[in-house]
Amino acid sequence: MCEKKSDLTTNPSHFENQNKTKDTPTHMDLQWNDYKDKIKGFKFFDPHIHMVSRTTDDYQNMAQAGIVAVIEPAFWVGQPRTGLSSFKDYYSSLVGWERFRSSQFGIKHYCTIGLNSREANNERLAEEVMEILPLYIYKEGVVGVGEIGFDDQTELEEKYYRLQLELAKEAKLPVQIHTPHRDKKRGTERSMSIAIEHGLDPSWVIVDHNNEETVKSVLDQGFYAAFTIYPFTKMGNKRMVSIVEQYGAERIMINSSADWGISDPLAIPKTAALMVNRGIPHDVIRKVTYENAIEAFAKSGQIQVSDFESSTPSDPNEKFHGNSVLRGGQLPKWNQNSLYID
Amino acid sequence: MPTSYSSYFYPLLKKHTTESEIKWLDSIPKDNPNALMTAFVKAPRFLSKTIIQEDVEDQNLIPNLPGFQVNHWNLVRLSRVWFLGFLVTLSKDELIEKIETLFDTAELNELVALFSSLPILPYPQVWLPRATDAVRSNMGFVFDAIALHNPFPYQEFPELAWNQLVLKTIFNEKPIQMIYGLSERKNQNLSISLISFVKERWSAGREVPANVWQLLVPYLSEGELYLVETLFKSRREEDVLAASLICSQSELNSYQLLGTKHPKFLEEIKNGKWDWSKLGNNH
Ligand SMILES: [Zn+2]
Numbered sequence: 001m002c003e004k005k006s007d008l009t010t011n012p013s014h015f016e017n018q019n020k021t022k023d024t025p026t027h028m029d030l031q032w033n034d035y036k037d038k039i040k041g042f043k044f045f046d047p048h049i050h051m052v053s054r055t056t057d058d059y060q061n062m063a064q065a066g067i068v069a070v071i072e073p074a075f076w077v078g079q080p081r082t083g084l085s086s087f088k089d090y091y092s093s094l095v096g097w098e099r100f101r102s103s104q105f106g107i108k109h110y111c112t113i114g115l116n117s118r119e120a121n122n123e124r125l126a127e128e129v130m131e132i133l134p135l136y137i138y139k140e141g142v143v144g145v146g147e148i149g150f151d152d153q154t155e156l157e158e159k160y161y162r163l164q165l166e167l168a169k170e171a172k173l174p175v176q177i178h179t180p181h182r183d184k185k186r187g188t189e190r191s192m193s194i195a196i197e198h199g200l201d202p203s204w205v206i207v208d209h210n211n212e213e214t215v216k217s218v219l220d221q222g223f224y225a226a227f228t229i230y231p232f233t234k235m236g237n238k239r240m241v242s243i244v245e246q247y248g249a250e251r252i253m254i255n256s257s258a259d260w261g262i263s264d265p266l267a268i269p270k271t272a273a274l275m276v277n278r279g280i281p282h283d284v285i286r287k288v289t290y291e292n293a294i295e296a297f298a299k300s301g302q303i304q305v306s307d308f309e310s311s312t313p314s315d316p317n318e319k320f321h322g323n324s325v326l327r328g329g330q331l332p333k334w335n336q337n338s339l340y341i342d
Numbered sequence: 343m344p345t346s347y348s349s350y351f352y353p354l355l356k357k358h359t360t361e362s363e364i365k366w367l368d369s370i371p372k373d374n375p376n377a378l379m380t381a382f383v384k385a386p387r388f389l390s391k392t393i394i395q396e397d398v399e400d401q402n403l404i405p406n407l408p409g410f411q412v413n414h415w416n417l418v419r420l421s422r423v424w425f426l427g428f429l430v431t432l433s434k435d436e437l438i439e440k441i442e443t444l445f446d447t448a449e450l451n452e453l454v455a456l457f458s459s460l461p462i463l464p465y466p467q468v469w470l471p472r473a474t475d476a477v478r479s480n481m482g483f484v485f486d487a488i489a490l491h492n493p494f495p496y497q498e499f500p501e502l503a504w505n506q507l508v509l510k511t512i513f514n515e516k517p518i519q520m521i522y523g524l525s526e527r528k529n530q531n532l533s534i535s536l537i538s539f540v541k542e543r544w545s546a547g548r549e550v551p552a553n554v555w556q557l558l559v560p561y562l563s564e565g566e567l568y569l570v571e572t573l574f575k576s577r578r579e580e581d582v583l584a585a586s587l588i589c590s591q592s593e594l595n596s597y598q599l600l601g602t603k604h605p606k607f608l609e610e611i612k613n614g615k616w617d618w619s620k621l622g623n624n625h
Contacts, residue, residue, distance in 0.1 A: 088446060088447060091447070092446070092447060092448065092449070095448075095449030095450065096448070096449050096450050096453065096481065097480075097481060099449070099450055100450055100480075100481040100482070100483070132447065135383065135443075135447045136447065138380070138383050138384050138387070139383055139449045139452070140386040140449060140451055140452075141449065301387065
């Protein structure tokens with residue numbers, strides 16, 4: 001698949017700043033450290049983040065900021081994959097290594113599995129990927145088929161989008177839709193009408209990367225509307241707050257979509273702090289940063305709220321309990337604020 | 343045709359499942375490999391994670407497979423291994439292809455079940471590279487599945503791989519007493535690696551689990567006497583106990599003499615109050 005030149009230079013994976021305007025991140029003038037206290041006691045669920053591109057520092061900061069669970073949708077890791085094995089390894093890392101790594105920091109990791117829209121344009125490979133998808137979508141902790149949908153809105157993208165909707169229906173799994181950067185409004189409408197045409201219940205479909213232009217229609221048709229807080233793009237968290245003020249909390253959820261682009265794994269806690277500051281009631285904040293994501297994806301039957309609700313974050317330094325309960329701790333936490341590295 | 347051990351699992355499964363769970367387990371056609379593979383993947387959708395807790399800690403589930411035990415497994419893991427047990431009737435090539443596919447696409451808990459099943463699968467040499475690779479895994483649960491309470495490494499690992507397994511278990515601060523056949527496979531090369539490990543740890547100001555020393559006893563020479571002297575000076579009681587055990591078990595005069603200079607535990611060791619297994623339980 002050939003990328004356009006603009007993609008190669010700027011190339012954020014979820015959003016593109018087509019007009020090349022110099023957007024300043026809306027939260028730059030507020031110091032995060034001053035706002036941390038506002039969200040003490042909140043629990044957050046990030047239903048869209050690509051931890052494969054993030055470091056363990058991120059996990060530590062996320063855990064400290066109250067993020068207790070994440071969903072990692074299968075997507076494009078920047079470098080196009082050249083063979084089926086790369087897909088297998090990638091999917092396996094989502095259900096294996098990445099899930100283990102997050103558990104070391106007390107964060108519950110789920111994923112959605114799918115063939116992403118960009119790579120649907122490589123038909124030979126797409127065919128092969130479709131064959132192995134059933135082996136993955138039934139796995140423990142796979143909470144949906146995703147992220148699928150449109151990028152360039154080509155015929156091949158539509159073909160594999162439809163095939164995967166059928167797969168989701170058969171497996172009784174929610175669907176996570178990636179909406180295109182270019183021609184977003186039309187792409188979003190098209191994604192929704194195709195989903196309905198395939199008989200999917202809109203309450204089983206999460207439409208991602210919404211903005212002011214798309215939100216009303218998505219909600220009116222009964223879908224979940226997810227919003228990505230991603231710096232230097234059209235959706236900053238100040239405007240997110242306005243959307244919540246206007247549309248309320250029903251079926252709205254916030255995510256970071258943090259990945260290999262300039263992005264922020266703390267987008268949810270930061271947005272929550274901003275909402276607290278703007279006087280939005282705590283139960284509304286809780287819905288859009290935690291409960292709605294669980295409500296939507298728990299339809300998979302794969303989310304045990306008790307796994308992250310009641311337990312205290314796991315301490316990797318903790319030893320075996322007696323001789324029976326085996327823990328996997330190998331990456332102990334350490335005090336990053338100390339000058340000494342012990 | 344290789345024997346299927348699956349019949350040994352069934353009474354346990356029956357005991358630990360609900361009515362709907364056993365109904366699902368019964369419903370899977372055991373002569374259909376693809377159905378078994380899908381059931382292997384889907385198991386958590388139909389089964390709880392009830393922990394199999396039996397009083398027979400030391401008893402082997404399968405009489406001619408010493409060391410193979412399922413205690414503390416959860417129901418999903420037990421059922422998965424049970425499913426795999428039915429695949430052994432396939433031809434060698436078919437069986438390998440099915441198992442390899444499951445390995446290649448496995449998530450964390452599936453990997454645990456796959457490595458747990460190795461002792462009941464035929465053609466152990468085929469799985470050996472996977473098993474030694476699992477020892478290199480950074481995923482603790484996967485490492486545990488091959489290293490702890492699993493007779494496969496004891497039976498099949500060449501010495502180098504076996505020593506790596508023991509070293510990594512110590513390095514990861516996991517209880518070595520859970521390695522099946524630990525004592526039987528002590529060896530000179532392992533002890534050489536362990537002595538340098540001890541020195542490295544000590545010079546970094548770190549500790550070494552006291553029960554590690556049991557692996558060194560037959561191989562300690564006069565040259566290492568100073569290490570045991572150092573051990574006696576430790577502030578940790580378990581280190582002093584380990585030093586006492588070494589001296590009471592060593593055949594060298596110098597060690598026996600050193601032991602008499604530190605009589606604190608000698609009598610109790612003679613009375614059988616202390617042995618190496620007692621040192622492992624602090625974890
Ligand atoms: Zn994404």
